[in-house]
Amino acid sequence: MRLLAIDTSAAHCSAALYDAGTLTQRLAPAQRRHGELIVGMMDELLQAAGLRAAALDAFAFARGPGSFTGLRIAAAVVQGAALAADKPVVGVSTLAALAQGCRRDAGAQRVLCALDARMGEVYAGAYAANAQGLMEALLDDRVCAPEAVTVPGGPRPWAAAGSGWQTYPEVLAAAVRAACGTGPASVEAERPCEAQDVAVLAAADYAAGALLDPADALPVYLRDRVTSSAAK
Structure with missing residues (x-):
């Protein structure tokens, strides 16, 4: 299986090529240059592997939640690339990919992800590793006040x-303590979502037949209120 995954959901920009289980990634701070950087990263990965887009099985993207502008860029780029190559798309939760990164680097079994959603809210998701080492949602991703974050007990x-976790560390830690009797074992408030983790989860979804027509590859904002302050 070969697929090309991208993420432009936050301050970093990344693309990853998944080729029969082997991963190659490009990752860089974007500073509002996502649209400028991401296509070049994709082309660089394909050229380095000696591949054309037609040789891929699918494209994948971090569908959200995240920066509204960033999510729109990822969706538009993936739609265009998939349409041109006549390939399907796989959309992966940004929070799931964030949790998968914690699993990859530190072997985390359960991860409570929380992104600052502005306006006094967070995008929250609770994930646990399955038998294959892939992070699966214990609860649906949601947007809510940090005080309303739900943590499965155990x-x-x-x-x-x-x-x-950088904006609301005490409130979120209190939610974990209330559910489990102790706070989080580790906190990585600055960890970015990475395309390599999007790719790993997308490969599993592809194998399960969870594919999208390019026209249906749309961002998942979680919040209906799109404002200029939230889009930053």
């Missing part, structure tokens, strides 16, 4: 990731 420790 004895196993939680890892924590995402910018919400």
Whole structure:
């Protein structure tokens, strides 16, 4: 299986080529240059592998939640690339990919992800590793006040990731303590979503037949209110 995955959901920009289980990634701070950088990253990966887009099985993208502008860029780029190559698309939750990164780097079993959603809210998701080492949602991703974040109980420790932990560390840690009796075992507030983790999850979805027509590859904002302050 070969697929090309991208993420432009936050401050970083990344693209990853998944080729029969082998991953190659390009990752860089974007500073509002996502649209300028991402296509070049995709082309560079394909050229380095000696591949054309037609040789891919699918394209994948981090569908959200995240920056409204960034999510729109990823969706538009993937739609255009998939249409041109006549390939399907796989959309992956940004929070799931963030949790998968914690699994990849630190072997985390359960991860509570929280991204700062502005306007006093967070995008939150609770994930646990399955038997294949892939992070699966324990609860649906949601946008809510940090005080309303739901944490599944149980004895196993939680890892924590995402910018919400930088903005609301005490409130979110209290939610973990209330559910599990202890705070998070680790906190990575500055960990970015990475395309390589999007690719791993997308490969599993592809194998399961969870594919989208390019026209249906749309962002998942979680919040209906799109404002200029939230889009930053």
